[in-house]
Amino acid sequence: MPQSLLEKNAKEVGAYQFINGRWKKPAKKGKIFENRNPSTGELLSVYAETPSDDVDAAARSAQKAFGHWRKVPAPRRGELLLKAMAILARRKEEAAQVETREMGKVLKETRGDVQEAIDTAFYYAGEGRRLFGQTTTSELADKFCMSVRMPVGVCGLITPWNFPMAIPSWKILPALLCGNSVVLKPASDTPDSARLFVEALQQAGIPDGVVNLIYGRGATVGKALMEHPDVRLVSFTGSSQVGGLIGGFCGKAFKKCSLEMGGKNAQIVLEDANMDLAVEGAVWGAFGTSGQRCTATSRVIVHAEVYAEFLERFVRRARGLKVGDGLDPSTDMGPLINARQVRTVEKYVEIGREEDGAKLATGGKKISGGACAAGHFFEPTIFEGRPEMRIAREEIFGPVATVIKARSFEEAMAVLNDSDYGLSGAVYTRDVNRVMRAVADMETGITYINAPTIGAEVHLPFGGVKRTGNGHRESGTSALDIFTEWKSVYIDYSDKLQKAQIDTYEG
Ligand code: NAD
Secondary structure (H helix, E strand, C coil), X not given: CHHHHHHHHHHCCCCCEEECCEEECCCCCXXXXXXXXXXXXXXXXXXXCCCHHHHHHHHHHHHHHHHHHCCCCHHHHHHHXXXXXXXXXXXXXXXXXXXXXXXXXXXXXXXXHHHHHHHHHHHHHHHCCCCCCEEXXXXXXXXXXXXXXXXCCEEEEECCCCCXXXXXXXXXXXXXXXXXXXXXXXXXXXXHHHHHXXXXXXXXXXXXXXXXXXXXXXXXXXXXXXXXXXXXEXXXXXXXXXXXXXXXXXXXXXXXXXXXXXXXXXXXXXXXXXXXXXXXXXXXXXXXXXXXXXXXXXXXXXXXXXXXXXXXXXXXXXXXXXXXXXXXXXCCECCCCCHHHXXXXXXXXXXXXXXXXXXXXXXXXXXXCHHHCCCCEEXXXXXXXXXXXXXXXXXXXXXXXXXXXXXXXXXXXXXXXXXXXXXXXXXXXXXXXXXXXXXXXXXXXXXXXXCCCCCCCCCCCECCEECCECCCCECCCHHHHHHEEEEEEEEECCCCCCCXXXXXXXX
């Protein structure tokens, strides 16, 4: 049973990759990697990287399964998703605990992550009875025109660790619903969550080869997956740096490619804002998931009239947050994912301290004593800074926010938009005209009004502009455009040769 598989994996080295409907160890021993709890250092499981022969076997089994799966009626495919997610719903608490243990965020957030996967299944299961195309007119007589969606083929899915079930679900579930087969390569920091998710699909009866799961480093296993000739589509979520590499390769290899990448999201607080709401929004946006969200609030742009009050209250709330093990219900903020991420955050704090005019308002240190001794904990950190500083421009991916003063709404919007990234942004104001101007002018894929920069719902498009994305959107109906190709169909029942644009209807 799944739980015992997880237990077994903690005691022996073995990847238990899922290839062609079977959990199996790699044929050859690859590089070993340990899965450790970032709060305690406890060893959770030991994995062996999927060797290239098995990456090949996974892609080939997906290619073989695609031939059958694409013909299963979409409503039936949708029912299978529902069945799988009913299984996940029954295991929700266990799944949330597995996530919190391996990536650290607090239980209420990992429960939300699992729920997001369940909601995604409900959404796409319904889509099985829609998957609408168009029927339309023809410029010629006795001719019928329509467009239909076709599956793409084998999808190589590469995911990060910060939403270890929600992000795989955003890719796997619409891909399957549309008739594709998939190979998932999750981040090496969260292999157990990926396995639990795939187990739910297996237990629901997904046919052999339709879903495959492999493990290992991006530069080896991820690369081998995206380069495999049977993989027609690569869907990636992660850093802009890696996304650029993947996009470059896929462009040259003529593979379909969707990229969801980094962010440097800002919250604007105007002088008429509900201050309680604005402070709570900034705390949740900046320090939820320890700031390790692509949508995290890493800049807060505050009108000069309320700057001092906002800063004082924001700092006070940040100092009051309880940092600790995410399994403890009294914890507000968990650890960072690993020691490397702690070093990155330390580096940015150092950069911030040295930048001319930046001021550390609170935090700035790794927490190393007491119950936090064995984990990767970092203090909630707030800088006062200016828009041109590196801490206000580069993605840090940790609990660090920079507060920036602006003299007007226009100036605040200009600062928000002056970014290499364009994922999400928020404005706190009660002025309807400024609300509508923010909606019209904000250069982001997601705009929040009187709500923090985090908190997407599954039935709306998710993604961003500039270095955040490459023009695609996940979630909602927009994901269907990633996981299908359009086919236009012309049916001529005139019994004669009719030439579009050349013949005209004579009446
Ligand atoms: P990452 O780019 O280091 O890794 C993401 C995935 O890509 C992992 O599975 C990794 O193994 C794989 N990978 C790495 N190098 C590869 C290569 N050369 N070829 C193929 N695959 C490769 O990112 P991360 O540290 O896991 O996640 C943090 C980043 O993800 C942040 O930048 C964050 O903003 C971004 N993110 C974006 C979204 C979004 O929807 N826009 C959501 C979550 C996270």
